[in-house]
Amino acid sequence: MAALDRADHERLVQALSYCILVHDAVTKNILWANDAACQMLGFTVEELKPLKAPDMSSPDVRYRRSVGVKWLQDAVDSGISRTEWMYRSKSGRNIMTEAIATRVDLSHGQAIMVQFRDIEKEESLKSDLQRLEGRLQAFLLRMAEGILVLDAKGTITFASGAATTQLNRGTENLLGENFLELCTASSRSALKKVLTTYRADDGASTAIRAEVTQPDGSNRWFGISCQYISLEKDLTGTMLMLQDITDQVAAEEQHRRDLEHLNYLGRYNAMGDMAMAIAHELGQPLAAATNFVDGVSRRVQGSDLNANDLLYGLKNARLQIERANQIVKSLRDFVVQLEHSEQIVDLNEIVRDCMYFVQLRADQSNTEVQLVMSEEPIWIRCEKVLTGQVVLNLCHNAIDEMSGWPERERHITITTYATSEAGVFRIADRGKGISHIPDGRIFDGAFTSKATGSGIGLALSHRIITRQHGHIYAEENESRGASFTFELPLTEIEDVLPK
Numbered sequence: 001m002a003a004l005d006r007a008d009h010e011r012l013v014q015a016l017s018y019c020i021l022v023h024d025a026v027t028k029n030i031l032w033a034n035d036a037a038c039q040m041l042g043f044t045v046e047e048l049k050p051l052k053a054p055d056m057s058s059p060d061v062r063y064r065r066s067v068g069v070k071w072l073q074d075a076v077d078s079g080i081s082r083t084e085w086m087y088r089s090k091s092g093r094n095i096m097t098e099a100i101a102t103r104v105d106l107s108h109g110q111a112i113m114v115q116f117r118d119i120e121k122e123e124s125l126k127s128d129l130q131r132l133e134g135r136l137q138a139f140l141l142r143m144a145e146g147i148l149v150l151d152a153k154g155t156i157t158f159a160s161g162a163a164t165t166q167l168n169r170g171t172e173n174l175l176g177e178n179f180l181e182l183c184t185a186s187s188r189s190a191l192k193k194v195l196t197t198y199r200a201d202d203g204a205s206t207a208i209r210a211e212v213t214q215p216d217g218s219n220r221w222f223g224i225s226c227q228y229i230s231l232e233k234d235l236t237g238t239m240l241m242l243q244d245i246t247d248q249v250a251a252e253e254q255h256r257r258d259l260e261h262l263n264y265l266g267r268y269n270a271m272g273d274m275a276m277a278i279a280h281e282l283g284q285p286l287a288a289a290t291n292f293v294d295g296v297s298r299r300v301q302g303s304d305l306n307a308n309d310l311l312y313g314l315k316n317a318r319l320q321i322e323r324a325n326q327i328v329k330s331l332r333d334f335v336v337q338l339e340h341s342e343q344i345v346d347l348n349e350i351v352r353d354c355m356y357f358v359q360l361r362a363d364q365s366n367t368e369v370q371l372v373m374s375e376e377p378i379w380i381r382c383e384k385v386l387t388g389q390v391v392l393n394l395c396h397n398a399i400d401e402m403s404g405w406p407e408r409e410r411h412i413t414i415t416t417y418a419t420s421e422a423g424v425f426r427i428a429d430r431g432k433g434i435s436h437i438p439d440g441r442i443f444d445g446a447f448t449s450k451a452t453g454s455g456i457g458l459a460l461s462h463r464i465i466t467r468q469h470g471h472i473y474a475e476e477n478e479s480r481g482a483s484f485t486f487e488l489p490l491t492e493i494e495d496v497l498p499k
Contacts, residue, residue: 018115021048025076025103025110028069040118042090058086058094072112075101085116096120146242149235154180154195157237166222166244168214179240184211184219194226195238209245221249262463282328285320292317342468344491347378347416347423350388358395358414365403367410374416378423380488382468387488390461390472394427394484397457401431401481422470422487430481434474442474461486 004012013020019037021030030048038044041056048056053065063086074081085099099116146163148156159174167174167182180188187210194206205227211219225241296313299306351373362369395414402410415426434442443462465472465486472486 018117019097021114021116022104023072023101023112023114025112028072028112031111037116040089040095041087047090056088058088060086062086072101072114075103075112076110079103084119087116096123148174148179148240148242149229149237150179150195150240151237152195154178154191158235163242166220166242167212168216182212184213187211191224191226209249220244220246223248259467262460262467282324285323289317289320289324292320342381342383344379344381345384347380347425347488348373349377350382350384351391351414351416351425354388354391354395357392358399361396361399362412365399365410366407367399367402367412370411370413372413372415374418376418378416378418379491380423381491382470382488383464386464387468390464390486391425393457393461394425394486397484398427398429398431401429405431418490419487422489424485424487426483426485428477428481428483430477430479433476433480434482435476443472 014035016034017036019040020034021037022032023029024031030051033041033043033045033048038048041048043051043056053063053068057063057065057068068085071081071083071085079102081101083099083101085097087095087097089095095118097116098119099114101112101114104111104113146166147158147160148163149158151157156174156177156179159171161171164171164174169177180191183191190208191210194208205225208224208226209221210224211221213219221244222242223245224243227239228237229239230236292313296310296317299309299313351371355369355371359369361367395412398412402412409430411430413428415424415428417424443458462472465488468488470486470488472484474482474484477483
């Protein structure tokens with residue numbers, strides 16, 4: 001390709017998207033303009049040449065002729081000068097531009113070449129971004145949740161104002177600090193897992209809890225939503241949104257202690273009911289065994305010894321002691337596991353385990369017990385001992401209710417069956433019913449129909465069943481008496497079968 005000639009240089013200049021005006025270095029008059037400048041300003045080159053600053057600039061004082069002349073002279077003196085200049089087009093539209101004036105030595109003398117471009121859209125965008133940034137800052141300051149951004153090692157690279165308040169540390173103290181070291185040892189493993197597991201899953205989020213040590217040595221709990229973010233090169237890492245849940249955790253801990261106390265009361269109540277029945281029942285075989293032993297002792301001390309009589313007495317004493325042992329064994333089997341323990345169990349099995357003690361209570365008042373159980377297992381997930389206590393409490397209440405009626409009318413019916421969603425236990429009596437009980441008070445611990453009752457049995461039963469996601473209720477029978485029923489959700493049979 002041959003060297004470029006003058007016409008080529010002119011074509012290249014005309015092809016520029018940048019607007020160009022050429023001014024005389026001395027008079028500052030316009031000598032020439034490229035097509036881009038003419039198109040933006042709406043003037044031809046010949047129309048531009050006689051124009052001065054007031055003719056083609058904003059009337060604002062910032063763009064008066066003296067200011068423009070000084071800017072161009074600065075370019076003459078120093079070689080280059082930059083400014084933002086508001087041109088006005090032939091149609092009267094003001095155009096904000098970024099303008100660069102450069103001194104150029106031409107064959108006929110010095111000139112000033114002004115290159116400028118429309119930055120109106122950029123300024124508008126800049127203004128919008130500044131407003132958005134201001135609003136975001138105000139929003140972040142008012143957010144209840146604090147925001148932290150951590151790098152892969154847990155170092156804090158960003159902290160919002162709310163986060164600094166929650167953690168009682170200034171921004172300058174948080175940035176560069178390792179957040180893992182601020183957490184208690186028990187909370188670090190969950191956060192470490194988040195930092196390693198969720199880094200590659202852009203958009204995935206998870207929720208954890210963390211206990212954070214404050215500068216004064218106290219600890220506060222935070223619920224944390226974690227999400228990996230990558231905003232080009234400006235902000236990359238795991239974003240944590242912190243919400244102070246210290247009061248919530250304290251309430252949960254208090255609730256846990258209350259439940260433990262409830263468990264204690266429930267078991268204490270169950271043991272009390274069983275102890276009364278067993279104390280009565282043990283008295284009979286122990287008294288009989290004592291009588292047989294006394295008879296053997298008298299025969300041994302007498303002169304007329306008969307081996308058969310001695311063996312008879314000892315044999316029957318042993319049988320009575322074995323009966324007492326069986327009673328004690330039944331009690332031990334029932335309460336063998338006293339700690340809080342949820343397990344998958346057949347509701348029928350719970351009822352069968354309770355029946356010995358139910359029958360003991362029924363025999364004392366000559367009450368007939370009818371048992372109608374489901375032929376199939378009813379698999380539920382529950383606390384076996386506590387659920388058994390509910391069975392005992394409801395059955396004992398029914399038996400006690402019947403004890404005041406004529407003996408021929410003393411009858412209760414115990415039933416188990418399954419619905420599509422729940423395992424159901426029901427105990428029905430033929431007593432005076434529950435119509436005399438104020439609405440809504442039967443399970444609140446404020447009502448009892450027993451002369452020596454406290455009302456705590458039904459209240460505890462309600463707590464035990466409802467805390468296991470079940471439902472307990474009472475209703476009048478059609479003929480006479482009342483039925484007390486509880487339902488506990490069925491569990492999947494696959495959870496029971498061996499893998």
